[in-house]
Amino acid sequence: MARREVVHDSIRYTIADGDPPPADLSIWAVLRTRVIDELTLAPPANRIRLTTNLRRATVRIAEGGYCGLVARPRDVSAALVMPGALSASVEAAGYLPRDLTPAIDAARRALNAPANPGAASLDVLPPDTVPPLQFRPGRGVLLERTASIEAEQFTNVVSPPPAPATVPIADGPQVLRPSGTRVSGVPLALPTQPLHRAAPLALRVLMRRRSSPTSMVAATGAEIGIAGIWLAYPDTQTSPPVAGDFCAVEPGLRFAHPVGAPIHRCTLTASGAPRHLHELAPRGATSITVAPNAGLNPAGGDLLRLGDPLLPEVEIVVSAGFGPVADPNAAVTIRLTAPTAAIHRVTEPVSDLAVSAATPGGNVSREALPGDAVVFAAGIGALPTSSVIAIEHLTPHAAYYTATQYPAWDGVNFTHQTVLDANGRTVWPPLARIAQLRLFARRPPHPDQQLDFALEQMADNLVSIVFS
Numbered sequence: 001m002a003r004r005e006v007v008h009d010s011i012r013y014t015i016a017d018g019d020p021p022p023a024d025l026s027i028w029a030v031l032r033t034r035v036i037d038e039l040t041l042a043p044p045a046n047r048i049r050l051t052t053n054l055r056r057a058t059v060r061i062a063e064g065g066y067c068g069l070v071a072r073p074r075d076v077s078a079a080l081v082m083p084g085a086l087s088a089s090v091e092a093a094g095y096l097p098r099d100l101t102p103a104i105d106a107a108r109r110a111l112n113a114p115a116n117p118g119a120a121s122l123d124v125l126p127p128d129t130v131p132p133l134q135f136r137p138g139r140g141v142l143l144e145r146t147a148s149i150e151a152e153q154f155t156n157v158v159s160p161p162p163a164p165a166t167v168p169i170a171d172g173p174q175v176l177r178p179s180g181t182r183v184s185g186v187p188l189a190l191p192t193q194p195l196h197r198a199a200p201l202a203l204r205v206l207m208r209r210r211s212s213p214t215s216m217v218a219a220t221g222a223e224i225g226i227a228g229i230w231l232a233y234p235d236t237q238t239s240p241p242v243a244g245d246f247c248a249v250e251p252g253l254r255f256a257h258p259v260g261a262p263i264h265r266c267t268l269t270a271s272g273a274p275r276h277l278h279e280l281a282p283r284g285a286t287s288i289t290v291a292p293n294a295g296l297n298p299a300g301g302d303l304l305r306l307g308d309p310l311l312p313e314v315e316i317v318v319s320a321g322f323g324p325v326a327d328p329n330a331a332v333t334i335r336l337t338a339p340t341a342a343i344h345r346v347t348e349p350v351s352d353l354a355v356s357a358a359t360p361g362g363n364v365s366r367e368a369l370p371g372d373a374v375v376f377a378a379g380i381g382a383l384p385t386s387s388v389i390a391i392e393h394l395t396p397h398a399a400y401y402t403a404t405q406y407p408a409w410d411g412v413n414f415t416h417q418t419v420l421d422a423n424g425r426t427v428w429p430p431l432a433r434i435a436q437l438r439l440f441a442r443r444p445p446h447p448d449q450q451l452d453f454a455l456e457q458m459a460d461n462l463v464s465i466v467f468s
Contacts, residue, residue: 003015003016003017004017022074022154023073023140023154023156024072024073024074024077024140024154025072025074026072027070027071027072028070028071028072028073028140028186028187029060029068029069029070029186029187030054030057030068030069030070030071030073030076030080030186030187030188031052031054031057031068031069031086031088031104031187031188031190032066032067032068032187032188032189032190033066033067033068033090033100033103033189033190033191033192033193034064034065034066034067034192034193035048035065035067035090035092035098035192035193035194035195036065036192036193036194036195037095037194037195037197038194038195038196038197038231038232038433039197039231039232039233039433039435039457040232040233040234041232041233041234042065043063043064043065044065044092044094044095044195046092046093046094046095047061047092047093048061048065048067048090048091048092049061049090049091049092050067050068050069050088050089050090051088051089051090051091052069052086052087052088052089053086053087053088054069054071054076054079054086054088055076056071056072056075056076057069057070057071057075057076058070058071067090068187069088069187073140073142073154073186074151074154077142077151077152077154078145078152080142080152080184080186080188081108081142081143081144081152081182081183081184082144082182083105083108083182084101084105086101086104086188087099087100087101087104088100088101088104089101090193090195091195092195094197094198094199095195095196095197095198096195096196096197096198096369096370096371096372097369097370098193098195098196098369099256100190100193102256103190103191103193104188104190107134107184107185107188107189107190108182108183108184108188109124109125109126109128109134109182109183109184109185110124110125110179110180110181110182110183111123111124111125111177111178111179111180111181111183112124112125112165112179113179114176114177114178114179115143115172115173115176115177115181116172116173116176117172117173117174117175117176118172118173119169119172119173120168120169120172121166121167121168121169122141122143122166122167122169122183123165123166123167124165124166124167124183125165126165127163127164127165128161128164128165128167129164130164132160132161132164133189133191134185134188134189135157135161135167135185136157136160137157137158137159137160138156138157139156139157139185139186139187139189140154140155140156140157140185140186140187141154141155141156141157141167141169141183141184141185141186142154142183142184142185142186143155143173143177143181143182143183144181144182144183146175146177146181148175149174149175153171153173153174154186155169155170155171155172156169156170157169157170158170167183196369196371196372196432196433197432197433197457198371200248200373200374200430200431200432201430201431201432201455201456201457201460201461202427202430202431202460202461203427203428203430203431203455203460203461203462203463204425204426204427204428204460204461204462204463205224205418205425205426205427205428205462205463205465206423206424206425206462206463206464206465207219207222207224207420207424207426207441207443207464207465207466207467208424208464208465208466208467209222209443209446209466209467209468210466210467210468216466217424218420218421218422218423218424219420219424219443219465219467220420220424221443222420222424222441222442222443222465222467223407223409223414223417223441223442223443224407224409224414224417224439224440224441224442224465225406225407225408225409225410225414225415225416225417225439225440225441226244226406226407226408226409226437226438226439227241227244227408227409227411227438227439227440227450228240228241228242228243228244228437228438229241229242229243229244229246229434229435229436229437229438230242230434230435230436230437231433231434231435232435233435233436233454235435236435236436236452236454241436241438243378244381244406244408244437245365245376245377245378245379245380245381246366246374246375246376246377246380246406246433246434247374247375247377247380247381247383247403247404247405247406247429248373248374248403248404248405248406248429248430248431249372249373249374249375249389249401249402249403249404250373250401250402250404251315251341251342251401252341252370252371252372252373253368253369253370253371253372253373253375253391253399253401254337254338254339254341254370254399255338255370255391255392255397255399256367256368256369256370257364257368257375257391257392257397257399258364258367258368259363259364259365259366259367260363260364261363261364261391261392262360262362262363262391262392262393263360263361263362263363263364263375263377263380263389263390263391264358264359264360264361264389264390264391264393265358265359265360265361265383265384265387265388265389266355266357266358266359266388266389266390266393266400267355267356267357267358267388268303268305268316268353268354268355268356268388268400269353269354269356270305270351270352270353271352271353271354272295272351272352273292273294273295273352274349274351275290275291275292275349275350275351275352276290276291276346276347276348276349276350277289277290277306277344277345277346277347277348277350278290278291278331278346279331279346280343280344280345280346281306281340281343281344282340282343283339283340283341283342283343284339284340285336285339285340285344286335286336286339287333287334287335287336288304288306288317288333288334288336288340288344288350289331289332289333289334290304290331290332290334290350291329291330291331291332292328292329292330292331293322293325293328293329293330293331293332294328294329295352296319296322296332296334296352297319297321298321298322298323298324299321300318300319300320300321300322300335300337301318301319302318302319302334302352303316303317303318303319303352303353303354303355303400304316304317304318304319304334304350304351304352304353305350305351305353306340306342306344306348306350307342307344307348307349308348308349309351313342313343313344315340315341315342316353316388316400316401317336317337317338317340318336318337318338318398318399318400319334319335319336319337320334320335320336320337321334321335322334322335337396337397337398337399338370338399355390355393358390358393361377361380361382361383361389362377362378362379362380363377363378364376364377364391365377365378366433372432372433373430373431373432374430374431374432374433374434375389375391375401375403376433380403380405381405381406381408381415381416383403383405384405385404385405385415385416386402386403386404386405387402387403388400388401388402388403389401389403404429405429406428406429406431407428409439409440414442431455431461434455435454435455436452436453436454436455437452437453437455438450438451438452438453439451439452439453439463439465441465441467443467446467446468447467449465449467451463451465
């Protein structure tokens with residue numbers, strides 16, 4: 001307790017100031033990140049909304065795309081160090097919601113080597129970034145509780161880390177902390193989070209040729225394809241295009257498939273007794289009511305096609321189980337691993353499917369969010385123009401999509417061409433997550449044409465090519 005003297009009207013007062021409160025009882029930022037539009041690399045123009053399960057924390061939204069949570073570290077310490085205890089998501093109008101929970105879990109660290117009582121630094125894994133993102137001087141550090149200490153220990157970083165895996169701290173551990181002890185920065189600092197545009201784009205192509213100096217006709221026999229793409233608008237001024245290794249998927253992605261997730265081309269065959277929907281299933285339904293139930297697995301894992309395969313609303317879902325019943329003809333309500341993408345009406349057919357063949361088709365090469373209309377994977381264009389693919393096949397996040405390839409030009413050959421109508425028009429599969437296309441077109445004997453086409457994200461797009 002500190003003492004000080006104050007003189008007032010010739011009277012001397014001795015004042016005993018209270019001890020400063022512990023640092024973990026002050027208000028700190030406990031989660032911090034920045035969101036940007038993945039196409040413009042700038043903060044979204046629309047207001048950001050952050051939601052979380054963390055009680056006793058307050059959401060903060062700042063300019064420049066910055067957002068996070070503030071709280072007293074002591075109130076939320078367990079959630080900061082325990083995997084899965086803190087979840088959050090961020091969204092903005094016109095963008096797909098983004099779940100921050102995987103990034104939060106990845107931001108936590110663990111002791112690589114035991115930390116003795118009073119140690120001046122911690123050896124953590126995985127190492128921090130360079131320059132440091134988590135453990136900058138002045139930021140807090142939480143060590144998870146032990147059997148002998150009933151609360152997480154809070155300290156702070158006192159100097160720049162001498163190495164990415166070393167965290168200099170003000171107060172060493174109170175007791176021996178074994179390797180594997182969880183460690184969290186305060187705030188949990190997440191890398192920049194890119195938001196994906198929610199609505200895919202329509203692209204119409206018009207190809208004509210001059211039949212005379214004053215008239216044009218459809219460019220019958222013309223071919224066009226993507227020769228490269230730019231993923232962000234600033235890149236169009238500074239970088240060459242990258243390979244157009246992406247395809248359209250229907251319905252939109254059901255899960256946030258990570259980079260490296262395997263892709264298989266699947267052959268599906270119908271099997272089992274005819275079934276039908278017993279109740280309406282709206283878009284976004286997490287369960288369906290089906291009859292009869294004979295042959296379905298109450299534990300889940302059934303592959304079901306909803307709807308008439310000749311209609312656009314058809315989709316493939318995976319069951320997550322249902323309560324077993326004695327009557328094999330009774331209707332049962334089946335939980336789904338992911339929500340439905342379309343509305344499905346009463347009496348609509350439901351078909352059991354079996355994967356009769358699954359051929360490796362590459363790996364996801366660009367992080368994806370639920371609802372994305374495209375998937376990126378090196379060499380994906382080698383698949384047929386239309387096929388069924390499975391991402392994360394034979395895992396809890398297995399999902400099945402109809403994949404459609406875009407017209408392409410590989411420098412030698414055109415592939416996946418669409419048919420021009422009598423007026424020279426055609427429509428491509430919906431596009432998303434692309435800023436600009438490099439297109440190459442050919443119609444002998446006219447000269448070849450190359451066009452860099454920036455996509456308008458707020459309207460339909462028309463590419464018009466005239467062969468002269």
